[in-house]
Amino acid sequence: MKTPLLASSAPDAPEPLPRCPGGPVIGIIGSGDFSRSLSIRLVASGFRVVVGSRDPSRVPIGLFPDGVELRSQGEAVDGAERVVFAAVYPEHYHTLVGLRERLAGKVLVDVSNAARMNRVERSNAEKLAELFPQSGVVKAFNVVSAWALQGGAHDGSRQVLICSDCSDSKAAVLQLSRRLGFSPVDVGGLCASREVEEAPLHLFPTWGGPVLVTFLLFLFFYGYTFIRRVLLPFIDKGENNFTQLPLVAVNRALPAVALVTLALVYLPGLAAAVLQLGRGTKYQRFPVWLDVWLCRRKQLGLLSFLCAGLHAVYSLCLTLRRAAGYTLLNAAYRQVKAGVENSWVEQQVWRSDLYLSCGILGFGVLALLAVTSLPSVGNALNWREFTFVQSGLGYAALTLSVMHTLFFGWDFAFLPEAYPYFLPPMYLLALVLPCVVLVGRLVLALPCLTVRLTKIRRGWESARHRRPENLDAPGHCGDV
Numbered sequence: 001m002k003t004p005l006l007a008s009s010a011p012d013a014p015e016p017l018p019r020c021p022g023g024p025v026i027g028i029i030g031s032g033d034f035s036r037s038l039s040i041r042l043v044a045s046g047f048r049v050v051v052g053s054r055d056p057s058r059v060p061i062g063l064f065p066d067g068v069e070l071r072s073q074g075e076a077v078d079g080a081e082r083v084v085f086a087a088v089y090p091e092h093y094h095t096l097v098g099l100r101e102r103l104a105g106k107v108l109v110d111v112s113n114a115a116r117m118n119r120v121e122r123s124n125a126e127k128l129a130e131l132f133p134q135s136g137v138v139k140a141f142n143v144v145s146a147w148a149l150q151g152g153a154h155d156g157s158r159q160v161l162i163c164s165d166c167s168d169s170k171a172a173v174l175q176l177s178r179r180l181g182f183s184p185v186d187v188g189g190l191c192a193s194r195e196v197e198e199a200p201l202h203l204f205p206t207w208g209g210p211v212l213v214t215f216l217l218f219l220f221f222y223g224y225t226f227i228r229r230v231l232l233p234f235i236d237k238g239e240n241n242f243t244q245l246p247l248v249a250v251n252r253a254l255p256a257v258a259l260v261t262l263a264l265v266y267l268p269g270l271a272a273a274v275l276q277l278g279r280g281t282k283y284q285r286f287p288v289w290l291d292v293w294l295c296r297r298k299q300l301g302l303l304s305f306l307c308a309g310l311h312a313v314y315s316l317c318l319t320l321r322r323a324a325g326y327t328l329l330n331a332a333y334r335q336v337k338a339g340v341e342n343s344w345v346e347q348q349v350w351r352s353d354l355y356l357s358c359g360i361l362g363f364g365v366l367a368l369l370a371v372t373s374l375p376s377v378g379n380a381l382n383w384r385e386f387t388f389v390q391s392g393l394g395y396a397a398l399t400l401s402v403m404h405t406l407f408f409g410w411d412f413a414f415l416p417e418a419y420p421y422f423l424p425p426m427y428l429l430a431l432v433l434p435c436v437v438l439v440g441r442l443v444l445a446l447p448c449l450t451v452r453l454t455k456i457r458r459g460w461e462s463a464r465h466r467r468p469e470n471l472d473a474p475g476h477c478g479d480v
């Protein structure tokens, strides 16, 4: 129910709130972005909401969903049954001290973030608890952005870190966040709030390693093509191939990076299988580097997809280059001069069609993999479907990409001119790791190894491990 804009903006002239039937009333102090997004989520989850503003007449009620009451700060606190959110920046907390008595006995939720990392002073939540000693201050929801709150994906996958020194208040907020469709994690007392407040300041913490690996691979392949096709021919014969640098060289490096990165997605799974086979048990932790690598496969896969996508776009643009026009004209002129009427080479037609077809199919499968790595899509699949997509289709994408590269290379690797300055063609280098992975996968598919590995993964242990104390040893961290 939408209230007409309040006649009175004086906070101390409380007007009884109309009590409409429905869920519990939640109070929110502040009418900014977070308040708006939170009220959308609360209303969608069946709560009633009363928002407290310093000046309700200045806040356009249309920005809030139907049913939200817009009142003074004091009225919002009084109207809330138990839980009140402080959706204001922490530097303004002191302006709320006039509400101390009215907030006594209520749960006061602090949603603020830290302004910087490694602070020495107390956390915002600890400061708020000092200002409001009679309220149960709880730190929560700060890791969720206003945008994610509005998104309303009630899939329970989004974690909310919660801490408080008051167990009753914490329990109330844990329950509330579950009803809002989040996955609450109790991280202890209010002393944990400093870390919780700094959590949103980390920038893509799981992407650093994969991005660095992809960047270094790009530098390597770009550097290799620069030396082999530009620098050495220039020093040796004075050839000017520098025009290749902005586009052609980039488009040579990108597919190589995509291929190697995709191989890096499947290599740790093979290494884990080999370790388990060698150890004869799955109840031993993997080395830390392997654990970390296993946990970064999704990021590596998405980066491989990005490079493959860029390669596709670059390749489509190759014919738009001025250089492509000149090369075609020159070739046509030479052909006319030589009196050649038909330049059709059957073998080359097969080669280019096969190479393009494998590339398109490989990219399509890779796109499917990327889509299923989205939590909302992945969550809709059962375990068998997810394994089929991520492992079965993953190897299909790798095989198609290897075939695309082999058709591209054709018989070139067998010609002496493929090795100028004793440097092999780049596509051969890019094929090494993917071929190792594919051969490794085939070897592991041998029945004797598959049967043993399946037994190990279902809990069987070789004789040297079968001791009673092993029964409660920890399992491995990454799923393979």
Ligand SMILES: NC(=O)C1=CN([C@@H]2O[C@H](COP(=O)(O)OP(=O)(O)OC[C@H]3O[C@@H](n4cnc5c(N)ncnc54)[C@H](OP(=O)(O)O)[C@@H]3O)[C@@H](O)[C@H]2O)C=CC1
Residues within 6 Å of the ligand: 029, 030, 031, 032, 033, 034, 035, 052, 053, 054, 055, 059, 086, 087, 088, 089, 090, 092, 095, 111, 112, 113, 141, 142, 143, 144, 145, 146, 147
């Ligand atoms: N936006 C986001 O994505 C997220 C925000 N947060 C946290 O939520 C809190 C609010 O953020 P957000 O909603 O984005 O900020 P906004 O600036 O959009 O809103 C803050 C609100 O605070 C109220 N307020 C109360 N007292 C004062 C005062 N003295 N001076 C200025 N404003 C005051 C104002 O409402 P009025 O004028 O009606 O009184 C204002 O609209 C912050 O602590 C932030 O760290 C946490 C996670 C995500």
Ligand SMILES: [Fe+3]
Residues within 6 Å of the ligand: 255, 311, 359, 404, 408
């Ligand atoms: Fe290609």
